[in-house]
Amino acid sequence: MIQNKRTVAYGLLALLAVAAVLLTVDLSPRVEYTPEPEVVEVVDTVPAVPTAYGIPLPGFVVEQEQVGRGATFGDLLTARGVPYPVIDSLVRLGEGKFDVRRMRQGNPIAFVYTDDDQREPRYFVYEVDPVEHVVFALTPPLDVRVGHRPVETLRAEVSVPVTGALYNDLADAGADPMLSMQLAEIYAWTVDFYRIQKGDRFTVIYEEQQVDGERYGEPRVLAARYESDGVSKDAYRFAQDSVPDYFDPTGNSLRKAFLQAPLKYSRISSGFSRKRFHPVQKRFKPHLGTDYAAPYGTPILAVGDGTVEKAGYTAGNGRYVKIRHNGTYSTQYLHMRKILVKQGQRVQQGDVIGEVGSTGLATGPHVCFRFWKNGEQVDHRREEFPSAEPIQERYKAEFTREAANWMLALEEARHRADQRVVF
Structure with missing residues (x-):
């Protein structure tokens, strides 16, 4: 009996041991991890379809020419x-979009045909300018639309020594x-362009617009520096109350009460002198003015605001x-071919008052410019004139920051190669 009890006890212990092992073993079926496949989106690259004037070119032929002398919209079609x-x-459809009577001789035009039929055009295109064009659909549905090429604005800089004509x-x-x-316009009040010498230097930072890689319109000067005989004159573009102007580093406007000269482009042929040999009278006498030589018909400008006191002939x-101009200053312009103002007329600075000629005692086309101060004739090139409105107090902090940036940018541009750099 004792032996049987031990056997049963050992058997129970063995069963308990097996049960313990079974409880510690994970008997669930094994699942191996398989990473999900990476999803790659495949996008077909479709080549851009070339167009002209917004018309898809595949299947079309473009024939380009210019508006001939005297040609009209009706004649061309x-x-x-x-x-x-x-x-x-088409004329009626174009009302409010484009007046066909505005077509100008020499402007580009184009006729667009299909590849399989080049007898009758499908479209007619008139280019108003390098940006704007008008497309006329010549087959149903008839249509007139105005298109525009994109205009890109670039910032550029250049620094050049004067070797001849600045142009x-x-x-x-x-x-x-x-x-x-x-x-010439920016520095018209502060730089005498008729006294610029070889070796002087202009450094300019400016914006230019391009259409299809070609320059379009006029550039806009952002900052400029003129150097002569070790003296620099900076000009920074800055807007006050949305009105742009050019100022020097201290915030004074470059515009002054009087222009430096009555002509935009010419040369000084004879300066102010107390004793000069007169080429017509063949004797020495005072020449209390400055002669600016220029071709016949060159516009003569009023150097400042004022009232025409005399307009006549001697x-x-x-x-x-x-x-x-006021109680202190008066100016006179001699030897005109044609007078374009009348006595008593009010004029503003830059107004055209006449044309260069050689009337009176003159050997060739020029304007003799005379300047009075308090009733006495003086050399205007030696006078210091007051500036226009300077930077307003509320803009001074902003202008000071911008001026410092422009000054640094001009310094950097000055030391680059003498070639245009685009940013």
Whole structure:
């Protein structure tokens, strides 16, 4: 009996041991981890369809030419077989969009044909300018639409030494030569462009617009520096009350009461002198003015606001105009070919008052410019004139920050190569 009890006890212990092992073993079926496949989106690249004037080119042929002398909208279309009723409908459809009477000789035009039928055009295109064009659909549904090419604005800079004509110096450096005109206007009150010498330097930071990689419109000067004989004159563009102007580093406007000269482009042929040999009278006498030589018909400008005091003719002066600017200053313009103002007329700075000629005692086309101060003739190039409105107090902090940035930018541009750089 004792032996049997031990056997049963050992058996129970064995069963308990097996049960314990079974409880610690994970008997659930094994599932192996398989990573999900990566989903890659495949996008077909569709090549861009080339277009012209918004018309898809595949399947079309474009024939380009220019508006001929005396050609009209109707002439151009009837010559291509477009019926009169279609032309009349297009004229009416274009009302409010484009007046076909505005077409100008020499402007580009285009006729667009299908590949399989080049007898009758499907579209007619007139280019108003490099940006705007008008597309006329010549087959049903008839339509007139105005399109525009995108205009890109770029910032550029250039620094050039003066070697001859500034226009040519800028062009040789790859810059827009029209910058020379803008610089002449910006510095009209502070720089005498008739005394610029070789070795002087202009550094300019400006914006230019491009259409299809070609320059479009006029550039806009943002900052400029003129250097001569170790002296620099900076000009920074800044807007007060949404009105832009150009200021020097201290915030004074570059515009002054008087222009430096009555002509935009010319040369000084004879300066102010107390004793000069007169080329006509063949004797020494005072020449109390400055002669600016220029071609016949060159516009003569009023150097400041004022009232025409005299507009007439004398044997010595020829046709001339005298302007009273205020109680202190008066100016006179001699030897005109043509007078364009009347006595008593009010004029503003920059108004055209006459044309360069050689009337009176003159050997060639020029304007003798005379300047009175308190009734005495003086050399205007030696006078200091007051500036226009400076930077207002509420804009001073903003202008000071911008001026510091422009000054640094001009310094950097000054030391780069003498070639146009685009950003």
